[in-house]
Amino acid sequence: MMAFASPLAAGSVGDQGSSDGLHFGPFRLSRAERRLERDGKLVPLGGRALDVLFALVERSGQVVSKDELTRVVWPGVIVEEGNLRFHIVALRKALGDSAQDGRYLATVAGRGYCFTATAAPTPDAPSATTAMQVPHLPLRTRRIIGIDATVVDARRELLARRFLTLVGPPGIGKTTLAVKLGHDLLEYFPDGVAFVELGALSGNALVPAATAAAAGHSLPADHRLEHLLGIFRDRKMLLILDSCEHVIDYVADLAEKLFSSLPELSILATSRESLRAEGEHVFRLFPLACPPPTLPPSSEAALCYSAVEFFVDRVQANQLGFQLSDEDTPLVGEICRKLDGIPLALELAAGRVPAYGIKQTAALLDGHFRLLWEGRRAAPPRLQTLSAALDWSYELLNEPERAVLRRISIFVGYFTLDAAIAVASFGDSDSHSVVRILANLVSKSLVALHETSQGVRYRLLDTTRVYGLSKIEATDEARAVAYNHARFSYAAGG
Structure with a gap:
């Protein structure tokens, strides 16, 4: 899963002078004044704590890693993690949060911190309003391979049905497809696409605020459904609810109510199982195509199969100049079949090729080693290894x-x-x-x-x-x- 692009332009927190600022709940935050107020009164905060708050607010609704916060707040300086925790504690105290029940700051275990409200611009700062209206989708950073027909079918179904859930096993590419559909369909949704990364949330209580934040709004403390309906009412938008499985009962109820009450809103969900909600249509994703064992040892023939094309593309990303030879083709076909054409599994295996080579990588698949192979550092913890991806499902x-x-x-x-x-x-x-x-x-x-x-x-x-x-x-x-x-x-x- 990819990181959000910031919904705020750089430096948009109070750059226009003392009249500028962003509001969330009873608070006003101004970067120009380096000041946090509550109901018009100064909230005393140290400079580093303010810098942490600015960094989190400017990426409202997104998980910001501890390493990234450290680089922003202490550029070019090596500091201990305890320094960041000290300032997070100070922020929670200033905002009236607790570590267990954070209205504004959520701790995402193993990943970092998330500002779960949305800081709205003041009425007298219209220049900042545009940046808040349509938060950005996650960026498309990679070429998508082997799912052209799937994209066409899913796009058609979503536009026709308005409520579609992409369902499939761990690592099959549900989020990747959802992000692509969001970008491809922007022209159909003049009020934008709101992307809610539910996998980063620790429970049901944070879902309403994260949903509102994805649409560029904040919620009052009671989080009543009427407030969410008001945010989306009369807006032709696409709401993407990503990774629903751990909060599925709550999300199913919420999605059903939004869908039935808001005829202009379309909903695209991703989950390892269907929501079983009224109005939902399920779109199942299937593995990439693998070559049969009887395929002649021809790299040209093997590359016609999407699993092989995907695997080779990912090897080339880790080892410049790699070319699939006829000699290695049967082994690559075996790797694809053993991994059942699952993109995450193929990507993790491709990352081992520079260290082990094709032959040894294929041999290692016979043991438990594959479960522990690590992937992209920026991926959510549940998708960094196959074991973590399956742990996520097993624990549910x-x-x-x-x-x-x-x-x-x-x-x-x-x-x-x-x-x-x-x-x-x-x-x-x-x-x-x-x-x-x-x-x-x-x-x-x-x-x-x-x-x-x-x-x-x-x-x-x-x-x-x-x-x-x-x-x-x-x-x-x-x-x-x-x-x-x-x-x-x-x-x-x-």
């Missing part, structure tokens, strides 16, 4: 769902519902609960369903299977699962 499951996912990870390739029941039904999981939970895991994009002439078959993506095996090894279930699997295979003549 209840314990019975986790148990079934662990147990069915013993299957290599496709398996039937009867096989899942035979292997996973023990302990607290009976056959009826396994049937219900398997359906839940399909809806949460953790198990793939395939309809064949022989009936329905299920399958875990290979990386998910490896992750599940690593989880079951840490429990006392491994022997029982292996026994049930062997007994079912013997009875089935396998």
Whole structure:
């Protein structure tokens, strides 16, 4: 996921003189005066704390990393992280926040801090108003490969339906597609596109303020629905709600009410499962196309498959001059198949090629190493490794769902519902609960369903299977699962 562009032009906080400034709640902030006021009275703050506040307010609704804040506030100086924490504490005290219930400053674990309100310009400063009306989308920093037809279909459905949720497994590119659609459809939404990065929020309480901030507004303390409706009323806008899964019940209710009340508003959500909201249409994303094992060892033929094209593009980003040879083509095809054409997995594997080469990278995929390979530093923590991406989904499951996912990870390739029941039904999981939970895991994009002439078959993506095996090894279930699997295979003549 990419960082927001600042919704405020550089230096827009109070640059025009003492009459300028930005307001949020009872506060007024002026960069020109280097002053924070509450109800017209000066709030005493040190210079460094003010600099931290300016940096956060100018990127309202965005997560600003600790490293970035340190570079802005102490340019060219090496300081300890405790210095930044000291000034954050001072800001919370000045703003009346607490670390647990921050109305203005949110701590995003492992990433940094976020100013969750929007500082609105004063009425007598119309020159700043334009910059606040349409906050920017995340930047498109990379070439998008292999999803041209998907973009066309999703664009058509969103314009026709007004409420679309992009659904798919971890790392498949839901946010990437949402950002592209936002940019491509700007001409259809004269009042702009508001992008809400829900993945950075720690709970439901921050969702309304972040949604308002994405549209260039702040909310009063009670966060009533009427205030949000007022912000979006009569505005032909696209609201993008990104990474909904951890606040899905709240977001489903909010999106349903916004959609039914505001006929000019379109909503695009991304989630690992559907919102199940009234008016929602689900658009499922599928992996990139991988070459079959029978493909002749021709780099030209392999590059016709989007997974190979994507992988080579990412290797070239890490190793200038890399060219796919006919000799390496079968190994690259194997890498793409083992990673099921999932863009995040391919990107992380491509990042290992400069260190290990193609052959060794392919060999390492047979172990748990792939789960720990690191990606872009600026990516959200949940997308920096495959393990973190799967941890995010695993932790959102209840314990019975986790148990079934662990147990069915013993299957290599496709398996039937009867096989899942035979292997996973023990302990607290009976056959009826396994049937219900398997359906839940399909809806949460953790198990793939395939309809064949022989009936329905299920399958875990290979990386998910490896992750599940690593989880079951840490429990006392491994022997029982292996026994049930062997007994079912013997009875089935396998």
